[in-house]
Amino acid sequence: MSHGPATEWEKEKSEGYKTKLGLFMFAAYTVIYFSFIFICVLSPRTMALDVGSLNVAIVYGFGLIALAIVLALVYNYLISRREKLDRGSDSKGGKK
C-alpha cells in the first residue's frame, strides 16, 4: 500500500494571499495575546482597573475570545472571496 498524499495536486492561485493574510492575522493576535500576558505579569493591578461596570481583566479576556471568533470569520470571508474570484478568472480564461 502506498502512502503520502493520496490525491493529485492542483496549483492554487490564492495560496500566497492566504499565507500572507494568515500570517498577518496570526501576528496581530499574537501581539494582543502576549500583551495581555505581560500586563498580567508586569502590572497585575492594571487588570483590576474599572472599565465601565467590569474591569480590564474581564474585558480583555472576553475580548481575546471574541476577537478570535471575529478574526476567524473575517479570514474565512476574505479567503472565500479570493477563491471565488480566482475560480471566476479561471473559467473566463478557459472560455477564451
Place this chain on the structure above:
Amino acid sequence: MNYRAEPLAIAIFIFFVIAVLGLSYFFARRSKSASGYYAAGGKIHWGVNGIAFAGDYLSAASFLGIAGMIAVAGYDGFLYSIGYLAGWIVALFVVAEPLKRLGKYTFADAIDAKFKKRGIVLAAAISTLIVSSFYLIPQMVGAGSLVTPLLGLPFEAGVAIVGFVVIIIVATAGMTSTTWVQFIKGGLLVIFSLVLVIMILSRGISTTPELYHDFKTIGVASLTGSNISLKDDSYKVVKLIQAGSNTFVKLSKDNVETLWKLNKSKNVLEETQTITHTSSGKVLYNGAPKEAGKFYLVGHLADIEGNPEVQTGSTDPFTFIETIKEGTVVRWGKQVISDGGDSITVYYQMPTAGRDVLIPGLKFKIDPARGATPLDRVNFISLMIALFLGTAALPHILIRYYTVPTPAYARKSTIVAVAAIGLFYLLTLYLGLGAMTGGSLDITNENMSAPLLAKSFGLGIFAVITAIAFATILGTVSGLIVAASGAVANDLMHKFLKIQMSDKAMVFAGRTTAIIVGIIAMILGVLFKSMNVSFLVGWAFAIAASANLPAIFAIIFWKKATHQGIAASIIAGLVSSLILILLSQDMFTNVYHLYNVQAPNPIGQPAIISVPVSFITLVVVSLLTQKSAVSAAEPVLGKGVAKVPEAD
C-alpha cells in the same frame, strides 16, 4: 461529600452508552478500508467536522476542570479558557490548510510528506504516542473520578466502562464513529452549557443560596495567651491548635468535637469543615461518618456592597459579574494539622473581595506585591505559551484535518470549531462563578462544580449534564486512541518497520492496536489514580508545542529545513520537555511523594525553555546538514491543493 447515585442520571447514562454503541455498529460497515478507518473516508462535512473538533478538544479538563478551577480560584481558571481558545488561532491561520494538503492518516504522514525518511516517521510517531498518553491518562482518571460520585460505582469501574466503550467505538468503526460521537458530544456540550448559564442568570445571585449551609460564628469573650473564653456557654473549649499563621480552637458540645478558626480581627470563632483520619483508621467528615451527610457544599457571597442579605433576581451577563465584583466571596482555604494520632484536613473560610476574584493572581503567583517571585512569573508565562502553541500541535486534533475532502473544508471546519469552542469558553466563566456563588462547590472535589451546579437546578438537568460529562471523556479518549492507533499501525509498523500490509491488514492492525492502547489506557488510569488531572493536560500541551510545532512550521515555511533537522527538533523538544517535567517540583511532590526535597528544575512549566530548544535544534541541525539534503523538497507553500471529491 456523600454522593447518592440518581436513578435518572443512571438511566440517561445507560441510554447514552447504548446509543453510542449502536452508532458504532451502524458505521462499522463504512470502515473496512484504511481510509474509512483512519480518516472516515475523508468525506465528513466541514460543519460536522467543526463541531466534532469541539467535541474532540473540549475534554474533561475543559468542562470539569476549568469550571472547577474558576469556582475555587476565580479568574485564574478563566486564563485556561483564554489560552486554550487562543491556540486555535495558530491552528487556523498557520496550520489547517497546509497540514491537510500534506497528510493522509496521521501527523507523521504530514511531517514526512516532503522527505519520506524513516527517522522523521519514528520521531513523529513517538511524539504522537507520548503526547497522546499524557492526554489520555487524565481523561481516564477523570472518568473514574466522575463515575464514583455520579453513578455510585468505584473508581476502577469508571475507568473500565470508559475503556471498554471506547475500545468498541474505535475498534468497530474507527474515525467514522469517533467523529459522530464527538459531533454529538460537542453539540450537546455547547447547547447545555448555554442552557445552564441562562438558568444561572435567571436565578441571579443570593447571599444565601438554596443549598447554602449557614456556617456559624461564636463571639470570643476574652483571649489571653492560650486561654480563651466564649460568649456562648453551651460550647466547652477543649484546646487551641496553632498551625502556621492560623489558630484553630477545638470545641465540644453534646459530646461532639468540632474545630473552629480564630478570626482575631473580628474577635470571633468561625465554623470550619474537617476530614479526620483517626489513628484507628476511621475517616470522619465534620466528626461523623460520610453517610451522615454532615459535610456541606459551599460557595456564597458574604455580602454585596456591604449588605449581607441580598437577592438580585434575574440578571444580565454583565450585571452578574458586576454584582460579584461589588461583593465579598467566601472562598475556602485548606490546612492539614496533626492532633494526637489523628490527621485532620481543615477547610476554613477565606472571605475575598470580589474585585480580587475577578483578576489573575489567586492561583497563579504573578503579583510581586503578593509575594510572587520572578520564577513564579516565568512559570505563568511558560504555561500561557504552552496553551497558545500546543493546540495546533496535538496529534489527535491534527488528524481531524484528514476527515474532510479539501484544505478549504479544513479551514471552514476550523472556523466552526473556533466559534463553538469560543462560545463554550465564554460560558465557562459563568459556570465557574455560578458554582462559586451558588452553593454548588464541593471543596474536596472541585471538578464536580459543573454537575453540582446543574443539580442545584433539578435532577433533570443534572442527569443530562452528567451524561454529557461522561460523553466528554468518551469523545476525547476515542480521538486519542485513533491517533495512537494510527501512530502504531500506520507510522511504526507500516512506514518505519516497512511491514507490507494490504488495505484490510492496515485496518486489522489499527483495530488490534486500538484494543491494546485501550487496555493500556485503563491500566494507566488506575495507576495514576491520585494524579492531578490538570497537571497532565497542561504538560501534554507543552510537550506537543515543543516536539511538534517547530517541525510543522519548518515543513510549511522553511525551505532549508532538512529531514535530519526536523527529526532532531522533534526529539530535542520531546526530551527537553520531558526532562524538565520529570525533574520539576510538581513531580517530586505530587508524583514521587518526595516531600521537603528540592527538585533540580525550579520551572514547573517547560515550554518557555523546551520550545526554543526545539527551534534552535531544528535550525542548527538543518544548517549543518545542508549538503546531505540536496534533494530537499520545496516547503509545502507553493505546492498547490489536492483535487478531491465533494463532501457528503
